[in-house]
Amino acid sequence: MSQTYLSLTVELPEDQSEAVQDLLHDAGAMGLEVRDREAPPMPGVRGPNPGEAIVIAYFEEMDTAESAKAEVAADHPDARLLLEEKPQQDWSNEWKALIKSVQVGRLWVGPPWEAESAPQDKIRIVIEPKMAFGTGDHPTTSLCLAAIDAYMTSHPGASVLDVGTGTGVLAIAAKKLGAGRVVGTDNDPMSVELAHENASVNNTPELELSGKELTQVKGPFDLVVANILANTLIALAPLIGPKVKERLVLAGVLAHQKAEVEAAYRAQGLIPEAGAAQGEWVRLDFHR
Structure with a gap:
């Protein structure tokens, strides 16, 4: 099993959040985290700007993550995107801590x-x-x-x-x-x-x-x-x-x-x- 995972952070207008979630799910995301007015972030976790949402998708494979990023960029040109590679262990511990x-x-x-x-x-x-x-x-x-x-x-x-x-x-x-x-x-x-x-x-x-x-x-x-x-x-x-x-x-x-x-x-x-x-x-x- 890979020792790392990939997180794709998407920041965009809140009314586009559901469409991006559907897109990322169909693109092969292992899981999604959504931060918006409906689901405020946990204490200590960065929230979205007013009128926006943050959607974070998790992937195992770089090709899948990059393809998903390209799809989001094409469909939502106003979105701000960040693709990062993180240690698998850190993700597990951070998740459990929440x-x-x-x-x-x-x-x-x-x-x-x-x-x-x-x-x-x-x-x-x-x-x-x-x-x-x-x-x-x-x-x-x-x-x-x-x-x-x-x-x-x-x-x-x-x-x-x-x-x-x-x-x-x-x-x-x-x-x-x-x-x-x-x-x-x-x-x-x-x-x-x-x-x-x-x-x-x-x-x-x-x-x-x-x-x-x-x-x-x-x-x-x-x-x-x-x-x-x-x-x-x-x-x-x-x-x-x-x-x-x-x-x-x-x-x-x-x-x-x-x-x-x-x-x-x-x-x-x-x-x-x-x-x-x-x-x-x-x-x-x-x-x-």
């Missing part, structure tokens, strides 16, 4: 290398951080975990749907907290694969994890959770709404996006509750 365990209610969620230090009185969930979202330490994930813990305390055996399951952390948490039927869906095959791996590691193989469209998922569910970006939540409102039997929890929403997301679900007959916030991220709670 992933921290969290304790939320009855739960401990963390990476494998911190599992031995998990408190004995907590329900332990081990998540291998790879290329899917949801390691527990992001505010939106923590907000959802808190909501699931509170709901399952008073509704043991409830059915749960996790829309955009990512690593599967929310679905796994629901099951470990006493849920009955638990379904997790994601349109990214890599996320579904990783969610299955994490379900196995956490002894929750009975989870229904797949890439099914919501129209193919039999419902409704007592609790529906969706931790995805605001624009996607709005687009999916007509599909998510009918799946809610009693309670809906939404995250991935910044404070300035709250009103628009809330309106989309009011239109589905759902009634807003107080919700919660962590920093600039908000959680929207509804009941039927």
